[in-house]
Amino acid sequence: MSKVFSAHAVSVDGYITGRDPGAGRGLGDAPMLFDWYFDGDTPSGVFDGFKLSGPSARIFDTLAGRVGAVVAGRNTYEDSDRFGGGSPHPAARLFVLSRRAAPEISERQTLVTTGIEDAIAAAREAAEGRDVALMGGGVLTAALEADLVDEVILHQVPVLLGSGRRFFQELPKHVRLCLVEAVPAPGVTHLHYEVAR
Ligand SMILES: NC(=O)c1ccc[n+]([C@@H]2O[C@H](COP(=O)([O-])OP(=O)(O)OC[C@H]3O[C@@H](n4cnc5c(N)ncnc54)[C@H](OP(=O)(O)O)[C@@H]3O)[C@@H](O)[C@H]2O)c1
Numbered sequence: 325m326s327k328v329f330s331a332h333a334v335s336v337d338g339y340i341t342g343r344d345p346g347a348g349r350g351l352g353d354a355p356m357l358f359d360w361y362f363d364g365d366t367p368s369g370v371f372d373g374f375k376l377s378g379p380s381a382r383i384f385d386t387l388a389g390r391v392g393a394v395v396a397g398r399n400t401y402e403d404s405d406r407f408g409g410g411s412p413h414p415a416a417r418l419f420v421l422s423r424r425a426a427p428e429i430s431e432r433q434t435l436v437t438t439g440i441e442d443a444i445a446a447a448r449e450a451a452e453g454r455d456v457a458l459m460g461g462g463v464l465t466a467a468l469e470a471d472l473v474d475e476v477i478l479h480q481v482p483v484l485l486g487s488g489r490r491f492f493q494e495l496p497k498h499v500r501l502c503l504v505e506a507v508p509a510p511g512v513t514h515l516h517y518e519v520a521r
Contacts, residue, residue: 326392326448326451326453326456327390327474328444328455328458328467328472328474328475329390329456329457329473329475329476330457330463330464330473330475331457331477331478331479332461332477332478332479332491333357333358333360333479333512334357334478334481335354335480335481335483335488336483336484337485338492339354339486339491340357340489340490340491341354341357341403341488342355342357342485342488343487345403345488345489346402346403347404347405347406348405349403350403350404351488352488354485354488356483359481359511360376360377360380360479360481360509360511361375361376362374363377363511364380364381365377366380366381368381368385369381369385369389370384370385370388370389371384372414377510377511379509379510380509380510380514383507383509383516387457387477388413390455390457391415391454391455391456391457392415392450392452392454392455393416393417393418393419393450393451393454393457394412394413394419394447394458395419395420395421395436395443395457395458395459395463396412396418396419396421396458396463397420397422397461397462397463398420398421398422398424398426399462399489400463401418401420401422401426406429406433409430409432409433410432410433411433412459413457416451417434417450418434419433419434419435419436419443419446419450420436421436421439421440421443421463421466422437423437424437425437434446434450440466440467440469440470440472441470441472444456444472461489461491461492461493462493464476464492465494465495468492468499468519469495469496469497471521473519474518474519475516475517476501476517477514477515477516477517478491478515478517479512479513479515480512480513480514480515481511482513499519499520500519500520501517501518501519501520502517502518503515503516504516504517504518
């Protein structure tokens with residue numbers, strides 16, 4: 325069975341954006357969350373243009389290589405300029421979760437308006453045995469609530485942002501995590517957890 329995981333660059337106080345993210349503004353006032361993608365000398369084997377430190381490249385490419393489909397929340401989709409009509413991943417189809425119509429969705433993208441379970445089921449089918457990556461704090465939280473997440477990865481950047489979009493939103497229950505790996509790297513610490521069941 326393919327896995328469902330979420331890997332985000334996150335501040336130590338739990339934000340995945342700064343203030344005022346949006347279309348054309350990226351992560352708002354916190355572009356430093358993504359500095360480690362470009363600050364190294366090891367090119368990613370999956371994402372063109374990414375140059376990471378050696379330890380980060382190993383972690384990043386291992387995760388990226390597992391992805392067969394992506395489920396992104398509507399906010400991530402809109403704030404990322406709709407991924408130019410394509411996908412955030414070079415080899416994986418994008419599924420956008422929303423409760424609203426999206427007339428602008430392209431034929432290379434799929435809109436799901438019937439909930440997180442349907443979005444993940446459709447993504448799993450498209451992934452053909454590979455894994456499903458979740459993007460967006462709202463989508464991750466909905467999937468945790470539905471007990472559909474296997475792994476949570478925090479690429480923790482040493483900054484306190486004070487405000488922004490939260491990685492984890494309000495949950496109606498506790499979710500226990502088991503640490504699989506913790507890797508300190510230049511400008512980021514990679515924390516890889518499995519969801520305990
Ligand atoms: N730092 C990183 O690594 C990283 C990674 C990914 C994204 N981001 C950033 O994070 C921000 C987005 O995160 P976010 O938490 O604000 O939003 P999000 O999870 O991307 O999107 C939330 C939206 O998704 C839809 N949604 C969520 N749960 C749903 C459910 N159960 N059923 C139906 N629809 C559901 C709703 O859309 P509707 O309102 O249309 O109903 C909701 O408003 C963006 O700015 C993005 O650029 C950062």
